[in-house]
Amino acid sequence: MVHAVDRGFLTLGEVMIEPLYALVDTSYGVKREEVLEKLPKFHMALREIMGAGAGVMERQIAKSLYAQLGQEFANYPNWTLIDYVNDAKRKCGIGS
Numbered sequence: 635m636v637h638a639v640d641r642g643f644l645t646l647g648e649v650m651i652e653p654l655y656a657l658v659d660t661s662y663g664v665k666r667e668e669v670l671e672k673l674p675k676f677h678m679a680l681r682e683i684m685g686a687g688a689g690v691m692e693r694q695i696a697k698s699l700y701a702q703l704g705q706e707f708a709n710y711p712n713w714t715l716i717d718y719v720n721d722a723k724r725k726c727g728i729g730s
Contacts, residue, residue, distance in 0.1 A: 635670040635719075638702055642695030657683060670719070677715050692718070 643651045655666045662679040664672045680688040693709060696718035700707040705725050710717070 635699065636666055638695050638698035639666075639669055641698035642691055645691065645694050654683075673716055673719060680715070689714075696722075 640651060643654050646654070658664050658676065658679045659666070662675055664676045664679060669676045677692070680691055684691055692715035695715055696713075697707045699719065699722055703722055703726055705722060713721075
């Protein structure tokens with residue numbers, strides 16, 4: 635999951651990866667390696683930090699995650715990162 639988030643953050647430029655993780659950690663208590671286990675908090679952090687742009691970032695993260703898992707990505711406009719991760723887990727036979 636961490637690599638998928640890294641790739642999603644790359645859409646803003648490489649120099650933004652560390653500052654975004656630092657902000658999410660200090661303001662929301664989610665460390666880089668805790669994103670999957672604290673996914674609802676991470677989702678909330680992205681929404682509060684990025685506003686309307688969070689949906690685009692979450693889809694980029696989801697696309698990277700699906701690619702890592704060898705799954706086909708489908709865009710669902712109303713889905714959040716949480717929905718995509720749960721779907722990916724289901725497709726891979728991993729319990730939520």
